[in-house]
Amino acid sequence: MLLSMTRLVMRNPALKTAYAIVVLTGVAYAFIVLEGPNGIPALLAKRHQVAEFEQQNQQILRENVQKEQRIERLENNPIEQEMEIRQRLKLAKPGEKIYILDDTGNSNKK
Numbered sequence: 001m002l003l004s005m006t007r008l009v010m011r012n013p014a015l016k017t018a019y020a021i022v023v024l025t026g027v028a029y030a031f032i033v034l035e036g037p038n039g040i041p042a043l044l045a046k047r048h049q050v051a052e053f054e055q056q057n058q059q060i061l062r063e064n065v066q067k068e069q070r071i072e073r074l075e076n077n078p079i080e081q082e083m084e085i086r087q088r089l090k091l092a093k094p095g096e097k098i099y100i101l102d103d104t105g106n107s108n109k110k
Helices: 002-011 013-035 040-076 077-088
Strands: 099-101 107-109
Touching: 013 040, 040 077
Parallel strands: none
Antiparallel strands: 099 107
16 A cells, blocks of 8 residues: 555655655654754753762762661760760860860860
């Protein structure tokens, strides 16, 4: 059927022109669709964004695992708990001297 229709189109110049216009219109439409805002460039940008998000998710998962391990260490190790508390609150035991260095390298005695 398609072959007989193609033969008919090729014999008649008006149909030949109409056929060419239809084909060119289809090619133009395909080009516009593929290059438009939802076309191939947008698809590639979305894939790149997905890859970035996956990397961020992996980094966040690694950080969460590290934080969970640190929490577990603090819960199970009283010495580490004490050191953490003393560092955060800047506490010292009686008779103990603590030296705090600021960013410039100067030391202050407490």
